[in-house]
Amino acid sequence: MINNDVSQGKERVNVPVVNELDDEKPSAFGYTLVCIAGPNVSDSFNSPFYPGCECHQITCVADACSCMQAYGPCYDNSGCLLIYNQQLNDYCQPVFECNSCCACPETCPNRVVQKGLQLKLQVFKTKHKGWGLKTQQTIRKFTFVCEYAGELISVQEAEKRAQKLTHETGNYLIVLREHSSENHILRTHVDAHFHGNASRFINHSCNPNLVMVPVRVDSIVPRLALFATRDIDVGEELSFDYSGEFRVLSAREQRGECKWQDSLRELGKEPKSCFCGSLNCMGVLPFDASLYMQ
Numbered sequence: 369m370i371n372n373d374v375s376q377g378k379e380r381v382n383v384p385v386v387n388e389l390d391d392e393k394p395s396a397f398g399y400t401l402v403c404i405a406g407p408n409v410s411d412s413f414n415s416p417f418y419p420g421c422e423c424h425q426i427t428c429v430a431d432a433c434s435c436m437q438a439y440g441p442c443y444d445n446s447g448c449l450l451i452y453n454q455q456l457n458d459y460c461q462p463v464f465e466c467n468s469c470c471a472c473p474e475t476c477p478n479r480v481v482q483k484g485l486q487l488k489l490q491v492f493k494t495k496h497k498g499w500g501l502k503t504q505q506t507i508r509k510f511t512f513v514c515e516y517a518g519e520l521i522s523v524q525e526a527e528k529r530a531q532k533l534t535h536e537t538g539n540y541l542i543v544l545r546e547h548s549s550e551n552h553i554l555r556t557h558v559d560a561h562f563h564g565n566a567s568r569f570i571n572h573s574c575n576p577n578l579v580m581v582p583v584r585v586d587s588i589v590p591r592l593a594l595f596a597t598r599d600i601d602v603g604e605e606l607s608f609d610y611s612g613e614f615r616v617l618s619a620r621e622q623r624g625e626c627k628w629q630d631s632l633r634e635l636g637k638e639p640k641s642c643f644c645g646s647l648n649c650m651g652v653l654p655f656d657a658s659l660y661m662q
């Protein structure tokens with residue numbers, strides 16, 4: 369074991385780092401439990417925005433709590449996500465938790481992601497993907513695992529950082545897209561390169577066991593929460609699909625004139641090989657063309 373807690377006491381549970389392959393240690397980064405403001409992003413991005421419920425004495429329940437009435441109960445009594453639809457590209461109901469304006473106690477069942485990591489995980493060195501994150505306990509389907517924390521950055525900053533990436537640098541930049549009813553796409557950019565938490569070690573898989581779901585607590589800016597999409601065994605590596613299960617197509621790809629790997633090559637970037645090892649592996653890591661198309 370290299371380090372018995374990469375979070376340096378910040379998480380409720382230790383996150384040990386283990387390397388059974390060589391002498392390498394993970395490169396340094398700032399450990400942050402939640403997203404922090406990146407360049408030119410106001411610190412107030414996380415200020416309370418939503419009204420709170422008035423559930424003083426009782427625990428929040430669907431037929432009395434104004435939060436649950438407005439947004440529907442999102443979790444069952446054991447904190448598992450109720451509303452995730454596993455059909456690819458299907459509409460997923462937004463998730464809102466009770467927030468700092470709510471009268472309910474910390475034990476409210478509508479407070480899950482905001483409580484942070486509760487599971488025993490481990491950072492470990494993989495053979496072909498650098499570092500990875502595995503679980504040291506079984507995880508039930510739809511359980512919240514961890515939040516993808518990092519710097520919240522603007523689209524301009526994300527484009528700048530994406531341009532600078534080389535084949536050798538790890539890419540910790542996640543773009544989450546939400547489709548609103550008016551056909552608007554809301555994009556949230558989080559980069560965990562310089563600041564992040566245990567989630568920054570989670571590798572991509574073409575057949576993942578986690579899914580990223582936007583969850584709102586205080587702020588209009590969503591938290592990028594990772595939930596288990598199936599039961600996960602002790603010792604299994606955690607993974608999610610970096611593309612969010614759909615790939616962003618450039619104009620030429622949309623016209624069917626080329627594949628996304630070709631668009632990447634046209635931009636002078638070679639796609640990175642995917643070593644997820646799943647039967648349906650696409651062979652290359654997903655790439656967000658929208659960050660290079662301006």
Ligand SMILES: C[S@@+](CC[C@H](N)C(=O)[O-])C[C@H]1O[C@@H](n2cnc3c(N)ncnc32)[C@H](O)[C@@H]1O
Binds near residue numbers: 641653
């Ligand atoms: C968010 S980081 C994941 C942690 C990273 N493996 C590390 O050592 O810090 C993303 C980077 O990990 C590597 N990676 C993630 N998933 C991979 C995969 N399926 N195959 C190959 N490399 C992968 C790539 O270098 C990618 O840019």
Ligand SMILES: [Zn+2]
Binds near residue numbers: 432436
């Ligand atoms: Zn309530």
Ligand SMILES: [Zn+2]
Binds near residue numbers: 423428433470477479
């Ligand atoms: Zn509540």
Ligand SMILES: [Zn+2]
Binds near residue numbers: 573646648652
């Ligand atoms: Zn793959």
